[in-house]
Amino acid sequence: MSRPLRFSLLATALAALAACSGGGGRPKADLAASRITTIGVNSYLWRAALETISFMPLVQTDSNGGVIVTDWYVNPQVPTERMKVTVSILDQDLRADAVRVAALRQVNQSGQWVAAPVQAATTQKLEDIILTKARDLRRAAVTD
Numbered sequence: 001m002s003r004p005l006r007f008s009l010l011a012t013a014l015a016a017l018a019a020c021s022g023g024g025g026r027p028k029a030d031l032a033a034s035r036i037t038t039i040g041v042n043s044y045l046w047r048a049a050l051e052t053i054s055f056m057p058l059v060q061t062d063s064n065g066g067v068i069v070t071d072w073y074v075n076p077q078v079p080t081e082r083m084k085v086t087v088s089i090l091d092q093d094l095r096a097d098a099v100r101v102a103a104l105r106q107v108n109q110s111g112q113w114v115a116a117p118v119q120a121a122t123t124q125k126l127e128d129i130i131l132t133k134a135r136d137l138r139r140a141a142v143t144d
Helices: 003-018 043-052 120-143
Strands: 058-062 067-070 081-089 099-109 112-116
Touching (some): 043 120
Antiparallel strands (some): 058 067, 081 099
C-alpha cells in the first residue's frame, strides 16, 4: 500500500479514536438500533460505514441486505493507485463481528490498471474505524 494511502487511513483511524470519550459505567438504557428502525441491519453500523467511506463514490447501497459497494477511488496524492471497497453489515446487533470490509486495489502500469494486493491491515483498520464510529453514535443516542 502506498505511503499517502496508509497515512490517510491512519489519520482517519486516529481521528475516530480521538473522538471516543471514555466515560465510566454502562449506559442505563441499551437501545437495539435494529429494533427501532426499518432497515434490515444495525443502524449505527450502517451510518458509521456510510460516514467512513463517504469520500469514495458509491455504486450500490442496500440497507436491508447491509451492503455498500464503492466505485474505484483514486487518491489525488497517488494517481497511479486506486481502490474499491465493499462493506457488509452482517447482523442487527452492534457487534465486532457484524461488519466486514473487502477491498480491491489496482496500480497503473504503463497505462493499464493491474490488480495488486491489499494489506490485511487496511481492511482491518476500516472495520475498526466503522466499529468505533458506530459505538460513538450509539453512546450519543443513549445519553441524549
